[in-house]
Amino acid sequence: MTELGLDDTVGILRQPGVRARHSSSGLGWERLYLSAQVEQPYRAAFDPAPTHVLILHLSGPVTVRRGQGGDRRSRTIPAGGLFLQPAGRRLAVELRGRLDTIHAYLTDDALREANGGRPVELTEELGASDPLAEQLMLALEGTLRSWEPSARTYIDQLTGMLAAQLVRRHGVGATTPPPVRSGLSDRQLAAVRELMEQRLAEPLPIADLAASAALSSSQFTRGFRASTGQSPHQFLLRLRLDAACRLLRTGSTPIAEVAAACGFSHQEHLTRVMRARLGTTPAALRRSG
16 A cells, blocks of 8 residues: 555645645555645635545634535634545635645545445535544644654554544444454464564554454454553553663663664653653663663
8 A cells, every 4th residue: 555645635735825834745654644734715626536535624713615506505614623525526615714724635445444344425524513533633633743653553543543433423324333342362462462572663553463463453453452451552652661671771772772672763752751651761760770
């Protein structure tokens, strides 16, 4: 699967008045493209996008019109409002004021998986209120803004949660995915942990962890939490921290090298996590050992 990028926005983010703050370009995200920007007023029509487009208004109120002719609708949308454009449909839109936004472009595969492998049809939204989708968008943008490669597992988890919320709240006639049995088997858990430990220093996508347990990403995430009480990201972070502590107590490897070997982006990243979780620092831990 290839990375989603600016080309997958079919020109929406190439408008002359769009000033990007940051985006997921170049980070290897395959099911989600995320971008935060300031948009100036414009009117345009866009070809059908291959992705589902979710836009969160960070400022406002601002008036937005969508559609053409008799199908035209207009609404003044406050901060927190959502604009949703399903994949495969033409879009005619007019933005009538300056606007701060977060855009999420989700693949249809992500939504199908969240719907138990079945097709999903989304509704068009113009200023919808969805507090959970809003918080997930903000969490994605916050993680992107302070990006660390080790957060890849967390991003995949948030992407799956956002896809599931779109299916549940904004799907047309979508049915609830069939339940999975509670938890993973001991054999599945052992395989997942072994993969985590083998690739401790690498960004580790949820899809790779799910494959080791022979499950879809959504089934794996639910089953893993049921078995461990933690998300895959939390569990992996604990393994990385435990490994770093062992190396710091028993060796003289420079702290920066310990951080890299255990999957932290740099020494400060390790220090930040260790201080938050253990109330100490790598240097202090080494001295105490």
